[in-house]
Amino acid sequence: MVRALSARLLRRYRSHHSAPTSTLAHAPHPWARGFGLVVVVLFGAWLGLLVVGDVRAPVGPVDTTMTLRPSFDGGTKINVSPLGALELDSHVAPIRLDVDVDQLDAERASALVNHPERISGLQEQITGDVVDGTLDLAVRSCVAVVAGATALGLAVYRRPRRALAAGGLALALLTASGITAYATWNPKSVLEPKFSGLLSSAPSVVGDARNIVAEFDVYQQELARLVTNVTKLYDATSTLPAYQPSPTTMRVLHVSDIHLNPASWHIIGSLVEQYDIDAIIDSGDTMDHGSAAENVFLDPIPDLGAPYIWVRGNHDSAATQAYMSRLKNVHVLDHGDAVTVADGLRVAGIGDPQFTPDRSVAPQGDAGERVAGVQLAAALRDQKAAGTPVDIAVAHNPVAAAETDGEVPLALAGHTHERRTEVMKRGTRLMVEGSTGGGGLRAVEKDDPQKIRASLLYLDRDTRRLQAWDEITLGGLGLSTAEVSRRLPDENSPDARPAEPSAPPSR
Structure with missing residues (x-):
């Protein structure tokens, strides 16, 4: 009897203690x-x-x-x-x-x-x-x-x-x-919108750079302007106002490294029409081999609708330069020569000292580019001493353009097929453009062609100083869509202290 009672108590003890143990073993971790x-x-x-x-x-x-x-x-x-989309880094x-x-x-x-x-x-x-x-x-x-x-x-x-x-x-x-x-x-995000969509819609959606800088008093005003521009795009009636660039803003289109891509002329012509471009600056490598047979490729330039300023690249021959100089409305710059276009904008430039398709000549490398840049910088100093200072310096290679630091507010270059911008040590802003030809006709050999790039520079019509710029990017060999990103120099941001007023430079 005692043994039976002990067995019953043991079973009851196990029933009370084994179940919780099993439950704990299978319970998930907190x-x-x-x-x-x-x-x-x-x-x-x-x-x-x-x-x-x-x-x-x-x-x-x-x-x-x-x-x-x-x-x-x-x-x-x-x-x-x-039409597309606007992206704002609002928060x-x-x-x-x-x-x-x-x-x-x-x-x-x-x-x-x-x-x-x-x-x-x-x-x-x-x-x-x-x-x-x-x-x-x-x-x-x-x-x-x-x-x-x-x-x-x-x-x-x-x-x-x-x-x-x-x-x-x-x-x-x-x-x-x-x-x-x-x-x-961040209400300032409306100052640097990124637009993706139809190329012809970009000017009206992004708006005019000078107005954006001047009207940044309250965010509500920018919001109203943005919606007003969207209203214009839909053209509810024919009497709705069209896009009108500010008369106080000069618009310069920077292109480079076209490399015989015929589609580039259609793109440039569209940008000239849509943005009412005052001048086009081409920083070279328009050709691929610089042969005389390629010269016919340049014939559409006089019909682009704006003065065309050009410097020789390392793929452009002396024959290319001679042919360009005979085209109407084209200004060929070399040896630091300067030209005045668009009601007072002065641009000086120098051709690339190297012609790399000529395999019989040993390449000079960066050393030769620096010599050319020094020559351009000397010409800029001479222009300033003569009372006709230059607003923009142009060279094909960024190495040459960098030598103009401190001699001019803005320097343009190409060559690398990569877009970048920097303010150099002595205050000159260097802007390097990508390939407006998407790397040229050779791009079709690749599975993923280079993007087509150009930049629209907004300059103050009185001081000729850079107010803002739009970075325009098209998908490789895709001509119907574009991305337009607005950029502002630090000195023109709404938080920047206003500069002391000064008289415009003498011309």
């Missing part, structure tokens, strides 16, 4: 449970935003759809289908604001055209519309995020308490993201 909850919250929040997290809101004369999207970089993207947070311009409301647009006095109040109207739309979006997004995370948590865990925890965590994450976006909000 870190694993936390990670799983975070995954559920993020996925549920994303689903919520995807399903119901957008707002249709009128902004001035256009109807828009505003949406919050998960993102690693944040920012704002304004889609103007089918740094794990959420991005997408604004889709759905359509132009013909009635509201016509009201602006028929009653021009209403345009003066457009910025207040747009500001109010954006604030209302943003608040509505914030509330709807909170509901969508919490509902999505809670619903998914309930489906996964089947416990109301865990589901509510998922919803609470989702709300906390969205609140933290909103605070981060507010803390990092």
Whole structure:
């Protein structure tokens, strides 16, 4: 009897102690449970935003759809289908604001055209519309995020308490993201937009550089101008104003390294027309071998619609230069010679001292380029001493152009097929352009052709100083789409101290 009682007690002891041990052995680690909850919250929040997290809101004369999207970089993207999109580095947070311009409301647009006095109040109207739309979006997004995370948590865990925890965590994450976006909000991002879309739409969307610098008083004004430009693009009526560059801004197109790509002339002609270019500067390597047979390739230049300033590259021969000098509206620069175009812009340049297709001559390398650069710098000093200072110096090779540091405000070059810009030690800004020919006809031999690049320089018409520039990039051999990125010199940023007024240089 005692033995039977002992066996019963032993079984009861094991039943009370073995089950919890088994449960503990299979219980997940707290870190694993936390990670799983975070995954559920993020996925549920994303689903919520995807399903119901957008707002249709009128902004001035256009109807828009505003949406919050998960993102690693944040920012704002304004889609103007089918013309393209503007990307702004407006904030740094794990959420991005997408604004889709759905359509132009013909009635509201016509009201602006028929009653021009209403345009003066457009910025207040747009500001109010954006604030209302943003608040509505914030509330709807909170509901969508919490509902999505809670619903998914309930489906996964089947416990109301865990589901509510998922919803609470989702709300906390969205609140933290909103605070981060507010803390990092950068209204200056509208000064350097990146446009992707149809090339002909870029000027109207990005706007005029001089106006952007001058009108940066409040963000609302820039927002109003941006929406006004979008309105122009849709052309609701033929009486809507077209893009008009500021008369105080001079526009210079910098191209380089065309390398016999015939498509380059169509691209340059389009840019001249769309941006109302005052002058074109070509920093060389227009040819590939410099042969006389290639000269016919240059014949479209006189019809591009703007003065064409050219310096010889290492792929351009003396015969190429002689042919260029006979073309109408073309200014060939060499030996530091200077020319005045576009109502006072003075440009000096020097040809590349090397002609690399000629294998019978040993290349001089950087040493020869520096000698040419020194010669150009000496010519710049002579021009300054004569009372006719030069505004822009041009050489094909950046090594030569770098020798002009301190002698001229701006120096242009090419050769490397890579775009870059820097302010050198003595204050001269050196701008090196990529290949406007996408590496030339040889690019078709590669699976991934080089991109086609050009830059539009905005200069003050009185001082001839650089105000801003647009970096224009086309996909290799793709001529219908482009990226346009606005850049501002540090001295022209809204935070820069204004320079002391000075009289324009004598000419």
